[in-house]
Amino acid sequence: MIQKGDFVKISYTARLEDGTIIDSTDEKTAIEAGLTDKLRYGDIIVAVGDRHVIEGLDDALVGKEIGFKGEIVVEPEKAFGAYDPDKKETVTIRHFKERPQVGQRVQIGDKWGTVERVIGRRVVVDFNHPYAGKKIIFDLEIKEKIDDPLEKVKALFLLYTTKEVNAEIKDGRVIVEVPRGSSFDQYFLIGKFSAIDAIFRHLEDVNEVELVERYPRIKPEAEEKKEEAEEAEEQKSQEEAKDTKEEQDTKEENPE
Incomplete structure (x- = not known):
């Protein structure tokens, strides 16, 4: 039975109640649904309880058995939140380089929203998440439990930095080879600290993490x-x- 803190390999397809697919680990399914902006496809390894997937799916993993195949329905509150009508704002059109279109995703300051209406020189932007207030239905398969510490290290770096890394564990030290080009990659520069913190939380025998850059x-x-x-x-x-x-x-x- 899966417990919080376990590492498990899963695959899933997420859809709305009307059948619209919004995410999938399966490449063919994702591409057919027009989801071509994913960084990678394929099964993912998650640390249960660490919110590597949305809260409702993460919570649903606890208590399941390896090999589970089935449907998980996640309520809005544990998916992308309830819909909040107060998150709509009216801004002037000068915030945009080009005239915005209804349905367009836009960034205003540090917030992302969706253009709801354009009225003359005023634009109504909805800053709710596009799936706020919607149930998310997952077709989930739990494929295996990961016990190998080295595989956990690699999984954490992939989750937090989007990079596959070579690594080894020696006498309580984790040695990670930094992929070439990652020194200028924002995801890696920020995510590596979260990955290291997660390694210390999940691997009690690890006392040090060393990042090595090699330039042949x-x-x-x-x-x-x-x-x-x-x-x-x-x-x-x-x-x-x-x-x-x-x-x-x-x-x-x-x-x-």
């Missing part, structure tokens, strides 16, 4: 092609030698 020498293209050609030639020679030996062995076994 990049060989000139001409040199790299030369090495590839030499490797191909060597492989060809080995195959020819093998064929010659097999031919000789055959002659020895079957003399004329």
